[in-house]
Amino acid sequence: MKISSSPYSNRAVLLDDAERERRHDALRRLMADNKADAILISDNANLFYLTGRVFDGYVYLPVEGDAIYFVRRPVKLTGDNVVEIHKPEQIAEHVHLEFGTVVGLELDVTPYNTIARLVRVFPLSEVGNASQLMRRARSIKTPEEIELIRLSGEKHIAVYREIPAFYTPGMSDIELQIEIERASRLKGCLGQFRISGQSMELHMGNLLVGENADFPSPYDFAMGGAGINPSLPVGADGTIIHSGNTVMVDMNGNFNGYMTDMTRTYAVGRITDEALRAHRVSIDIHRRIAAEALPGVKCSDLYHIGAEMAEQAGLSPYFMGHRQHAGFIGHGIGIEVNEAPVIAPRSRDVIEPGMVIALEPKFVIPGTGAVGIENTYVARDSGLENLTPMEEDIIYLDN
Amino acid sequence: MKISSSPYSNRAVLLDDAERERRHDALRRLMADNKADAILISDNANLFYLTGRVFDGYVYLPVEGDAIYFVRRPVKLTGDNVVEIHKPEQIAEHVHLEFGTVVGLELDVTPYNTIARLVRVFPLSEVGNASQLMRRARSIKTPEEIELIRLSGEKHIAVYREIPAFYTPGMSDIELQIEIERASRLKGCLGQFRISGQSMELHMGNLLVGENADFPSPYDFAMGGAGINPSLPVGADGTIIHSGNTVMVDMNGNFNGYMTDMTRTYAVGRITDEALRAHRVSIDIHRRIAAEALPGVKCSDLYHIGAEMAEQAGLSPYFMGHRQHAGFIGHGIGIEVNEAPVIAPRSRDVIEPGMVIALEPKFVIPGTGAVGIENTYVARDSGLENLTPMEEDIIYLDN
Numbered sequence: 001m002k003i004s005s006s007p008y009s010n011r012a013v014l015l016d017d018a019e020r021e022r023r024h025d026a027l028r029r030l031m032a033d034n035k036a037d038a039i040l041i042s043d044n045a046n047l048f049y050l051t052g053r054v055f056d057g058y059v060y061l062p063v064e065g066d067a068i069y070f071v072r073r074p075v076k077l078t079g080d081n082v083v084e085i086h087k088p089e090q091i092a093e094h095v096h097l098e099f100g101t102v103v104g105l106e107l108d109v110t111p112y113n114t115i116a117r118l119v120r121v122f123p124l125s126e127v128g129n130a131s132q133l134m135r136r137a138r139s140i141k142t143p144e145e146i147e148l149i150r151l152s153g154e155k156h157i158a159v160y161r162e163i164p165a166f167y168t169p170g171m172s173d174i175e176l177q178i179e180i181e182r183a184s185r186l187k188g189c190l191g192q193f194r195i196s197g198q199s200m201e202l203h204m205g206n207l208l209v210g211e212n213a214d215f216p217s218p219y220d221f222a223m224g225g226a227g228i229n230p231s232l233p234v235g236a237d238g239t240i241i242h243s244g245n246t247v248m249v250d251m252n253g254n255f256n257g258y259m260t261d262m263t264r265t266y267a268v269g270r271i272t273d274e275a276l277r278a279h280r281v282s283i284d285i286h287r288r289i290a291a292e293a294l295p296g297v298k299c300s301d302l303y304h305i306g307a308e309m310a311e312q313a314g315l316s317p318y319f320m321g322h323r324q325h326a327g328f329i330g331h332g333i334g335i336e337v338n339e340a341p342v343i344a345p346r347s348r349d350v351i352e353p354g355m356v357i358a359l360e361p362k363f364v365i366p367g368t369g370a371v372g373i374e375n376t377y378v379a380r381d382s383g384l385e386n387l388t389p390m391e392e393d394i395i396y397l398d399n
Numbered sequence: 400m401k402i403s404s405s406p407y408s409n410r411a412v413l414l415d416d417a418e419r420e421r422r423h424d425a426l427r428r429l430m431a432d433n434k435a436d437a438i439l440i441s442d443n444a445n446l447f448y449l450t451g452r453v454f455d456g457y458v459y460l461p462v463e464g465d466a467i468y469f470v471r472r473p474v475k476l477t478g479d480n481v482v483e484i485h486k487p488e489q490i491a492e493h494v495h496l497e498f499g500t501v502v503g504l505e506l507d508v509t510p511y512n513t514i515a516r517l518v519r520v521f522p523l524s525e526v527g528n529a530s531q532l533m534r535r536a537r538s539i540k541t542p543e544e545i546e547l548i549r550l551s552g553e554k555h556i557a558v559y560r561e562i563p564a565f566y567t568p569g570m571s572d573i574e575l576q577i578e579i580e581r582a583s584r585l586k587g588c589l590g591q592f593r594i595s596g597q598s599m600e601l602h603m604g605n606l607l608v609g610e611n612a613d614f615p616s617p618y619d620f621a622m623g624g625a626g627i628n629p630s631l632p633v634g635a636d637g638t639i640i641h642s643g644n645t646v647m648v649d650m651n652g653n654f655n656g657y658m659t660d661m662t663r664t665y666a667v668g669r670i671t672d673e674a675l676r677a678h679r680v681s682i683d684i685h686r687r688i689a690a691e692a693l694p695g696v697k698c699s700d701l702y703h704i705g706a707e708m709a710e711q712a713g714l715s716p717y718f719m720g721h722r723q724h725a726g727f728i729g730h731g732i733g734i735e736v737n738e739a740p741v742i743a744p745r746s747r748d749v750i751e752p753g754m755v756i757a758l759e760p761k762f763v764i765p766g767t768g769a770v771g772i773e774n775t776y777v778a779r780d781s782g783l784e785n786l787t788p789m790e791e792d793i794i795y796l797d798n
Binding site: 014042043044048052053054055056057073074075076105107108109110111112113114115116129131174175178179181182185186188190191192194197198199201203204216217218219220224228229230231232233256257323324335 | 413441442443447451452453454455456472473474475504506507508509510511512513514515528530573574577578580581584585587589590591593596597598600602603615616617618619623627628629630631632655656722723734
């Protein structure tokens with residue numbers, strides 16, 4: 001079985017002309033609104049958005065005119081407007097910005113010393129923050145991007161359907177996770193779990209059993225877990241799956257560079273009525289928010305809908321964690337797992353058609369484990385459309 | 400089988416007092432030499448070095464006096480000198496630096512906007528680059544660190560010994576890689592492949608078959624590969640393993656937060672005499688450099704030893720790649736895969752006892768694939784000691 005041949009040649013620009021211009025135009029509009037004359041982009045996720053591939057180099061996009069691709073590696077990359085460089089200072093030989101113009105650099109993600117060097121490439125310009133423009137542009141997905149996310153979702157679901165076949169009594173969380181990792185990879189999962197920012201780390205997702213779901217992690221994910229080593233303190237920790245435990249599976253859905261985020265709760269034996277009830281509340285929150293998330297609705301209002309439903313059910317102490325609580329119940333997703341918008345109490349984001357959002361209202365029930373589900377949705381004029389449609393009830397591994 | 404229970408409590412500081420002070424003192428000496436009064440550290444790899452665990456927060460280390468640990472997450476972390484904070488500005492309530500003092504921040508890795516915020520925490524101080532101090536301190540491993548690397552090596556070797564059992568005729572590179580990933584994970588591999596800098600990405604290592612070894616990648620690794628998707632263009636690409644191909648296995652050796660880097664060449668059928676000869680030259684380069692790498696020797700000289708041996712063998716066009724050549728033949732390794740020193744033509748690094756170095760003189764032979772080996776060594780007074788001792792000849796998968 002050949003999983004995938006290399007589907008691309010060694011060219012710089014893979015997106016077809018129309019899709020590329022759609023994305024570049026979205027940026028150009030934001031640049032015009034924010035008085036930026038050009039942006040210079042080198043973050044891998046942003047390069048992938050603007051060109052359809054990752055390379056070592058820069059995309060220079062002016063508010064008017066075509067992008068220029070400055071490429072350090074790979075060697076001999078060909079394509080329109082591709083310029084081979086060895087160091088960023090060579091960009092100045094091809095691009096000249098007048099006194100008082102504004103060039104956007106990725107100030108939120110690029111290291112300080114790298115920015116200090118890039119600033120000198122544009123000695124007459126002021127510097128603005130391109131990270132926020134890219135974040136905003138990428139939050140509204142094109143139809144092609146939504147289709148890639150839907151395709152990732154189909155494979156993601158196929159993997160989750162296989163999970164009961166992997167379970168054997170006496171198994172540990174990490175052993176089950178390893179079988180899911182293998183099944184995902186065999187279906188084409190790239191393994192890589194792209195997260196913006198250097199402080200977030202995770203290997204192929206999170207599988208949490210019993211009390212480990214309540215272990216506080218340093219990372220800003222919805223759930224924690226102790227992990228198997230203090231160098232990566234998150235996720236499965238070697239806990240044996242016992243009767244009465246839930247197994248929350250929140251594993252990697254990156255099959256094409258665009259990710260789905262999906263959680264399903266599995267269980268062994270009989271779990272408590274309270275845990276079953278909390279799982280039901282999670283599903284109810286999904287239904288309610290999916291209906292209410294119309295264009296123009298504030299993401300903070302969506303958060304409060306979820307938090308209030310948890311409170312009315314008497315489950316606030318367990319909502320989004322017990323010993324440590326996550327500060328959000330949903331997040332944008334696409335090339336990275338932490339895109340805009342954020343569904344959080346003080347979010348200033350507003351729902352717009354084309355946003356893709358992972359919604360994950362979850363509970364940690366002491367003695368049982370984590371319950372609840374996560375789906376990835378695309379915002380439409382009529383509410384949220386589910387890109388990860390799969391049975392949502394608790395799935396028993398020992399049936 | 401329980402792979403690992405969580406071996407640590409939810410405490411901030413895991414290193415025993417002596418080991419912690421050994422590492423902190425190494426930094427304090429460098430701070431004194433470089434006129435830094437304090438450093439503030441938040442990069443995960445550096446936090447792990449200074450404390451033995453990752454958390455969301457900062458280590459403040461003064462040139463005289465004890466470290467203070469400012470922790471945002473996880474909640475309720477306890478330990479000596481641990482201060483809970485919600486935002487970095489709170490650090491100023493606990494630390495005061497006088498006018499004209501110098502505080503080191505991680506300017507090579509921390510994003511520009513984060514540094515701009517941290518600078519305001521120390522309004523009277525000048526800012527220096529702590530990244531270079533950390534890089535220098537971490538390049539000389541303590542005996543405890545060397546022991547962890549040796550232990551990773553033992554597991555790494557055990558995984559590589561299993562590889563022939565995974566091979567079946569007609570298999571693709573990625574299918575073989577997936578079985579190696581699973582075997583590694585079952586032996587406790589954390590999966591995570593920690594690399595400094597945001598532009599380098601790889602999922603659990605690189606397995607290259609035949610011509611794919613010659614595919615130029617955007618990443619600054621020794622070898623390339625097309626990968627299975629343009630969002631992660633490196634490594635296995637779905638190539639079927641045919642008779643006469645080599646299979647270069649350069650997979651993840653992170654079993655405890657410290658990594659080994661090890662490559663072995665496997666093959667199917669009969670490979671050409673030239674490829675066999677090049678493999679032998681790689682081993683000879685290892686022997687020669689291991690003997691010559693005495694304390695005080697320049698890393699640039701070690702590079703030239705390797706390059707000259709390749710040239711004398713008439714193999715320069717294939718050395719470190721064919722269509723694209725890597726610019727180094729070795730690199731420091733430990734918590735991250737790209738530590739100091741670098742064995743490259745213009746390296747200014749000098750060998751010192753306690754440095755841990757992955758040496759990887761490799762060749763790409765058109766029609767066959769990549770050959771050569773990589774070992775992880777520790778520098779001793781008498782030369783390099785191999786931390787990945789395993790048979791070095793080509794291992795045939797179909798025997």
